[in-house]
Amino acid sequence: MQSDDFSNPGMLWVARGEKLWMTPAGGSGKSCATCHTEASQGMKGVATRYPAMDPGSARLVNIEGRINLCRARHQQVEAFQYESEELLALTAYVAHQSRGMPVKIEIDAQNRRHFDRGRDLYNRRIGQMNLSCAQCHDQNWGKKLLTDTISQGHGNAYPIYRLEWQNAGSLHRRFRNCLYGVRAELLPAGSAEFLDLELFLAWRARGLPLETPGVRR
Amino acid sequence: MLAIVLIPREARRGEIIPIRIAIQHPMETGFRPDNFGRRIPKNVINSLVCRYNGVEIFRAEMGSGIAANPQLQFYTVAQKSGDIIFEWVDDAGQAGGERAALTVSG
Amino acid sequence: MPTRRRFLATLTAIAGAPFAARAVPAQADGRDFLIRQVTGGGALVREGRVKVDTPELADNGHSVPLRVIVDSPMTATDYVRSVTLLAERNPRPIVATFSLGPWAGRAEIFTRIRLADTQEVLALAQLSDGSYWSGTAKVIVTELACLDGS
Numbered sequence: 492m493q494s495d496d497f498s499n500p501g502m503l504w505v506a507r508g509e510k511l512w513m514t515p516a517g518g519s520g521k522s523c524a525t526c527h528t529e530a531s532q533g534m535k536g537v538a539t540r541y542p543a544m545d546p547g548s549a550r551l552v553n554i555e556g557r558i559n560l561c562r563a564r565h566q567q568v569e570a571f572q573y574e575s576e577e578l579l580a581l582t583a584y585v586a587h588q589s590r591g592m593p594v595k596i597e598i599d600a601q602n603r604r605h606f607d608r609g610r611d612l613y614n615r616r617i618g619q620m621n622l623s624c625a626q627c628h629d630q631n632w633g634k635k636l637l638t639d640t641i642s643q644g645h646g647n648a649y650p651i652y653r654l655e656w657q658n659a660g661s662l663h664r665r666f667r668n669c670l671y672g673v674r675a676e677l678l679p680a681g682s683a684e685f686l687d688l689e690l691f692l693a694w695r696a697r698g699l700p701l702e703t704p705g706v707r708r
Numbered sequence: 709m710l711a712i713v714l715i716p717r718e719a720r721r722g723e724i725i726p727i728r729i730a731i732q733h734p735m736e737t738g739f740r741p742d743n744f745g746r747r748i749p750k751n752v753i754n755s756l757v758c759r760y761n762g763v764e765i766f767r768a769e770m771g772s773g774i775a776a777n778p779q780l781q782f783y784t785v786a787q788k789s790g791d792i793i794f795e796w797v798d799d800a801g802q803a804g805g806e807r808a809a810l811t812v813s814g
Numbered sequence: 815m816p817t818r819r820r821f822l823a824t825l826t827a828i829a830g831a832p833f834a835a836r837a838v839p840a841q842a843d844g845r846d847f848l849i850r851q852v853t854g855g856g857a858l859v860r861e862g863r864v865k866v867d868t869p870e871l872a873d874n875g876h877s878v879p880l881r882v883i884v885d886s887p888m889t890a891t892d893y894v895r896s897v898t899l900l901a902e903r904n905p906r907p908i909v910a911t912f913s914l915g916p917w918a919g920r921a922e923i924f925t926r927i928r929l930a931d932t933q934e935v936l937a938l939a940q941l942s943d944g945s946y947w948s949g950t951a952k953v954i955v956t957e958l959a960c961l962d963g964s
Contacts, residue, residue, distance in 0.1 A: 492879075497714050500777040503732040507710050638873075638956040654874040655958055657734065657776035668962045708873050708958065724919035737928070739905065765917050773901055773909030773928050775877040781924035785917055 493648075493706040501583060501652035501704025504576075504659045508584025511577060517568025523581070526565060534588035538701055539595045542690045544602050551605045551686050554582045555661065573681040579659045583650045586703035593700055594647055596693045609691030612684060618675030624688075639708070645696040646689060648705025655708060662689060709733060709804035713794060719786035721814040727758065727766070728781045729794055731804065737772040751799045753778060760810075761790035786812045844902045845936065849948075852898050852908065852938055857946050859938065864897075864949030866937045875929045875955040882937045884921035884947070894921040895940045903933040916942075929955050 492498045512530055515522045527533040542553040545560060552560060558581050559570040571578035598606045613624045628644030635641070649662040656664075663680035666688065670677050678684050714728040731753065738750025750772060758766040765784050784792075789812045795805045849859055867881040884894045893916040899909035912923050921939070929935070932954045939947050 497712065497728055497730060498779065500730065500732075500779075503710055503712065503730060503777060506712060507732065510710075636960065637958065639958055639960055652777075653962075654876045655962060657876050664962075668960060671962070672960045737905075760917075763917075765915070767913040768910055769912075770910045771906050771908055773899070773904050773906055775926035775928050779924070779926050782912070782914065783918050783920040783922060785919040787917075 493702065493704075499652065499704060499706055501650070501659055501706060504580045504583040504650065504652070505587045505704055507576070508580035508582070508587075511581050512584055517562065517566040519566045519568075521566050523561070526561075530584065530588050534585050536589050536592055538586040538589040538703065539592050542605075542686055542693060549601075551602060551683075551690060553662075553686060553689055554585055555681065556686070558582065558585070573679075574661055574664055579650050579661060582661070583659065583704050586650070586701060589701045590703060591700050594693055594697045596690070596697050598694060602690060605687045605690050606694060608684070609687035609689070612688050613691055618670065618673035620673040620675075622673045624669065644692065645699060646692045647696045647699045648702035648707070650703065651705035651707050653707050659704065662692075709796075709798075709802065711794065711804060711806040713792065713806045713808040715792055715808050715810055717809075718811045718813065721786060721788070721812050723786045724783050725786050725810075726781055726783055727792060728779070729756075729758075729806065730777065730779045731796065732777055733798065735770075735772060735774055735776045735778060739772075749799075753796045753798045753804075756780070756794065756796035758782075759793045759795075760784055761788065786810065788812050844907075845900070848900050848902060848907055849936075849938060849946075852900070852911075853940075853946055857944075859946040859948050861948055863947040864937050864939050866935055866949045866951035868935060868951045868953050870952065870954060872929065872953050872955045874958070875931070877926045878929050878953060878955075879924070880927050880935065880951075881922065881924045882939075882949075884939045884941075886921045886939075886941065888916050888919055888921055890916050891942065893918075893942045895942055897921075897923060897940075898938045899925075899927065900936040900938065901927065901929055901933060902936070903931040904928065905930060909935075929953055931955060 496502050512523045538554060542551050545552045555578055562568050562570055616623045624644060627641050632641050632643045646662045650659050652659050661680060663685045666685050667677050709731060711729060711731040716725050719725045733753050736748050736751040740748050742748050752772050753770055756768045757764055766782050768780060789810060791807050791809055793807045797803045863885040865883045868878055872878040882897050886894045894914055896911055896913045898911045901907055901909050909927050934950045934952045936948055936950045
């Protein structure tokens, strides 16, 4: 379902993202294409390096965050809400340009702090179930939870189209599902903790090809 | 409403060609609650028509049993060059459409 | 009844309630009733000529791929007029009706459907001579462990 572009419903979000890419927004009258021109060239490989440090603010941003920074700095228009149709579509479109390319994350002095925090969260037992990410996705992947096969917990296909959601969704939405699963406090999508975790997961998935848009149960 | 129509660009006269469409639509069943526990009203694409050079070649009357972001595939015999046009409407009265051009040789 | 047991019983009742309300009992005459609704009365429906192709085990009831193939020459005098999909354990059992004609060349339709439960999906085809033919496919719908509760 994922490998056939027509059967993959995520491609509808990619197609919508392409339209948004071309559409001028905000006071600047600029579209993404005004600065970046062809996404197929300018955006190729970009998603393999995210989340990355934003030099301007010295903050860790993922693709969603980068799009919203562009909207604020260059388009002079309000940010898209996290998990909105538009942000999912543009993120999927940008990440899709790197499909098949290996994840390439390097940990350096700038992002080390975020990486350490992300790794710590990944290995920390949380929630009423007292489970860490690692207990499912490192120690028990491949085993069954009811009829689900426990995944290795990689984020290289996001945003994905999830049959259960009947919709496309972000990696942070999936994080929230996991937190709910272990009965932990739900963090907001786009939160600092989730960004740190996203960085750790990207490092952990280095070498794996990007699959965006993925299709999952 | 965004849709992707997939047909062969070219066909020989008399050839049976596949016609595919995917539409971005939640196909709300009317049974799901939103985040505040309120029931989301039913809203599905209830009717879809496909015309080939103005002649209706396929029609679908659909309910909430069709999956979200519906996909359809059917066939038609290539006759002459022209447009394959889809039109549909949902329970909220929103209409959508998409077209694709077919070149027929022979 | 000890308090704890009563508490558990209540809890089970509460937890079970939405599922109980959702489950449509499989009535012996449910399918016949549906078919009568579609055919508009006493038409004879014969088994055969209709093939329903689905995975035996659906990962998910939200999107089950389904292909219907009707054995028909699709000529001007002998063709398939319509195909109706019935899923009797769905809250709305009439899934869709597709209209086609001899111009289709091939009586084959693919779509993705929702199934509320493990059940037999029935496709009902009306041919150009007015006759009805049907075919079925059993689909087992599996459940998820990690649900989106966020």
